[in-house]
Amino acid sequence: MTTVLTHVGGPMVDRIRAAVPDADVIVIPSEEPLEEGVRGDVLFTLAWGTPNLEHVLSRGVRWIHTLGTGVDRFPLGLVGDRILTCSRGASAVPIAEWVLAQLLAFEKRLPSSWITDVPEHWNTAELGGLHGRTLGLVGLGGIAAAVAERALPFGMRVVAVRRSDRPSPVPDVELVASLADLLPGVDHLVLAAPGTRDTRHLLDAAAFGAVRPGVHVVNIARGSLIDQDALRVALDDGRVALASLDAVEPEPLPAGHWLYTHRRVHLSPHISWSMPGATELLFATFLDNLRRYVAGEPLEGVVDVDAGY
Numbered sequence: 001m002t003t004v005l006t007h008v009g010g011p012m013v014d015r016i017r018a019a020v021p022d023a024d025v026i027v028i029p030s031e032e033p034l035e036e037g038v039r040g041d042v043l044f045t046l047a048w049g050t051p052n053l054e055h056v057l058s059r060g061v062r063w064i065h066t067l068g069t070g071v072d073r074f075p076l077g078l079v080g081d082r083i084l085t086c087s088r089g090a091s092a093v094p095i096a097e098w099v100l101a102q103l104l105a106f107e108k109r110l111p112s113s114w115i116t117d118v119p120e121h122w123n124t125a126e127l128g129g130l131h132g133r134t135l136g137l138v139g140l141g142g143i144a145a146a147v148a149e150r151a152l153p154f155g156m157r158v159v160a161v162r163r164s165d166r167p168s169p170v171p172d173v174e175l176v177a178s179l180a181d182l183l184p185g186v187d188h189l190v191l192a193a194p195g196t197r198d199t200r201h202l203l204d205a206a207a208f209g210a211v212r213p214g215v216h217v218v219n220i221a222r223g224s225l226i227d228q229d230a231l232r233v234a235l236d237d238g239r240v241a242l243a244s245l246d247a248v249e250p251e252p253l254p255a256g257h258w259l260y261t262h263r264r265v266h267l268s269p270h271i272s273w274s275m276p277g278a279t280e281l282l283f284a285t286f287l288d289n290l291r292r293y294v295a296g297e298p299l300e301g302v303v304d305v306d307a308g309y
Helices: 011-019 053-057 092-107 142-154 179-185 205-210 228-236 278-295
Strands: 002-006 023-027 042-046 063-067 083-086 134-138 157-161 188-191 215-219 240-245 265-267
Touching (some): 002 011, 002 278, 011 023, 011 278, 042 053, 063 278, 092 142, 092 188, 092 215, 092 240, 134 142, 134 179, 142 157, 157 179, 179 205, 205 228
Parallel strands (some): 002 023, 002 042, 063 083, 134 188, 215 240, 240 265
């Protein structure tokens, strides 16, 4: 029998037992050591780990699954030769919808175009549109693919850069070889790459110097992808017309931080993943993998620990 140790309690425990009757499920504490004799094959845990993670892993765990879509906050140094998976791609739909909302808000000047009194001019405006605009995607995983699938029907040209040389999972998405090839030609730039040592400050002063003036930058990945000091300069001089940021560094931002009040920043508190049933989508990925594990099948969402995602 497969034994699952879980830091996540509540109704999810009953769901695990009902979905995989052959699994023994044990709810464990997040801080204290485990009782003598408690061991498990599988650990279902939080995306940032727990204080007692190293101790728990010493109790026979061979596979770790984190309830999250990224592992940049997980203590990867403790994984060793174990398998690590995450709920990669589970939040693609709500995040892609959030991105499209930001693109439309930028082009249609929402909410600044709304009125509360008689305007100086009626039936007169200079609004933009998505049709004919170029969308640049940094990364082409599940989230970026979901963004592309929604942007193409609006008549957008979609161009992407990705780490691997794999073909695009979405027809009509053009691939370029490098970030330098991507930046000068896009109207909207969406960051959807993982936060790793290789992607830290991917958008730095040099990158902002290469973008098309008036670009709209959208970050739904990790705050570490952007050098925020360089972003401030690009916002102040207008090279970046707007930054729609759902991910910043650090999180949460301290009181008084300039990103809260900059007129060219739309800031949200890392909520683009939210929709009815969002947590269920994350959890369903683990259930599917647990069925695979018990059946001896390959797991989905396996993390390359060396690469950091």
